[in-house]
Amino acid sequence: MSLKWLQWAQQIQAISQAGLAFTKDPFDKERYVELRNISADILNQYSNLQFDEIEELFANERGYPTPKVDVRGVVFKDGKILLVREKSENKWSLPGGFCDVGLSASENVVKEIFEESGYIVEVKKLLAVLDMTKHAHPPQLYHYYKLFIQCEIVGGNSTTGIETSGIDFYDVSELPELSLSRNTAAQIELMYEYYQNPLKETWFD
Template sequence: MDDQVLDFIKKVQSISQIGLSFSTDPYAVDNYKELKEISIKMLHDYTSLPLNECDLYKDFTYPTPQPAVRSLVINEDQVLLVKEKDSGLWSLPGGWCDIDCSPKETAIKETFEESGYVIDCTKLLAVFDRRNYIKKSVYDVYCLYFLGNVVAGEPKCNHETEDIGWFNISSLPPLSRKNSIEEIQKAYEVYQKNLETYFE
């Protein structure tokens, strides 16, 4: 899902942020400020996002992709999904990696918070560059898919979820932008065929 315009805008904004973080030359700083202002306006015009959301890297010294996790929890060949309150669509449990947790710990914590199930993560199934799966995503995300097994707990929603269900891989419900059918199928294939971790 290549989008060269969006990629260009994000690259210019990234370069300008790095320049503003490290440059001491006043003329260069002025140029980086101008580049940043142009890229913010371009992103606003291109995506219709509010202007205050178009400064993507304002909190970064050196912009890098954000790490996130998803748990592919399997029980008798069915996959655990949670229904998101904000979108009304379904996703694998997961979220952004926390500062005080490893990726595996984050996957376990997010799954418990969103579904009520305590899991053990037994394998890193895949590492996805989400630009390849989500069209016009303004965020660069590396998403780690872990294989999860339920060891305790019972289904329980939290403030982010409104339903919990088990689905066959061939009949998944409508998915949110937080994951795609292609990612889930690739991760499931690694599990099913006991393949090496898939990565991009």
């Protein structure tokens, strides 16, 4: 679950971003920039990120703030789930990533699975829409929604991509070290429930 300081920092940043998007008053603009700096300072004090790095990221955000969207592909084979090893952490995750503008959620997950694993898939079902702040992920700068989408392999071959260094299918009881910023063991266990019960309704939050 998210820490309270992180929730405060995200909320302050969102208020400042929305204010900067709509205000026409130069004095209000200064106040919203100050709020953004306070948010960056909170994150700097309680995380490993540097103030200048955080401030630059926030300054590049424009328009009304909304949660960012991350898709994760859920692919089963003989009762085991497809995972890829992320080069950035050398840990494992469901294939996926942030949604690209111009593509639907299903188009994004098909693209991500192919790029990270080499498999060509068809989308079958939206299994879950999870709010990252309600699950055991490490603190993140932004607020994310994670879409878990079940897919079926229809072609391709196991091939690592630019961001991955390993591909394998794992039994849910023998998971490798996971990239917790991307997925948790509890979430993968939830996905396995859909393998056991295909009629299970979509889970959200």
